[in-house]
Amino acid sequence: MPQMSMPTLELVLHPVRLRILNAMSGERTCTTSELCARMPDLSQATVYRHVALLLKGGLLEVEDEQRVRGAIERRYRVRRERAAIGMDTAAAMSLEDHRLGFTATMAALIAEFNTYLDREGANPFADSVSYRQATLWLRDEELAELIAEIGTAVVSRMKKKPAPDRTPYRASVILFPAE
Numbered sequence: 001m002p003q004m005s006m007p008t009l010e011l012v013l014h015p016v017r018l019r020i021l022n023a024m025s026g027e028r029t030c031t032t033s034e035l036c037a038r039m040p041d042l043s044q045a046t047v048y049r050h051v052a053l054l055l056k057g058g059l060l061e062v063e064d065e066q067r068v069r070g071a072i073e074r075r076y077r078v079r080r081e082r083a084a085i086g087m088d089t090a091a092a093m094s095l096e097d098h099r100l101g102f103t104a105t106m107a108a109l110i111a112e113f114n115t116y117l118d119r120e121g122a123n124p125f126a127d128s129v130s131y132r133q134a135t136l137w138l139r140d141e142e143l144a145e146l147i148a149e150i151g152t153a154v155v156s157r158m159k160k161k162p163a164p165d166r167t168p169y170r171a172s173v174i175l176f177p178a179e
Helices: 006-012 015-023 032-038 044-056 087-092 095-118 140-158
Strands: 060-068 071-078
Touching (some): 006 015, 015 044, 032 071, 044 060
Antiparallel strands (some): 060 071
């Protein structure tokens, strides 16, 4: 997998662009109109501007074009090989890059959660919404084992394709030393 360049890293580590990439995860394709509907708290101009930046940066590509009411409507998809932050890039990130990445991720997560809560019929209990924190006392090898187990569980489910009987869920794993 090609490694992400630092300018591309800066492109990804932005809350709005992260939300766009998240909205298109799981091999979903979207038009800008569909993205606007999924992110009603953002102006249409903001969504269009950030889609254009992701397209110019090579993180999105046009899958299809069709004429709709005299205009060209484009359907986009994420170029996963360009949008993923690889191990080498993560290892080369500065502390400020990590601070920016964490902040962008949290801002995107909060916005997505608020969008969920604002939906008609939102029911966190019925929808199995969960947010918990726990302190785990682990040796290095136990930490490595935990990371491998989480990775296996999440990656195997990330391979599932959208289907009428599947609901997309956002899973966020945050792990850092507490002291």
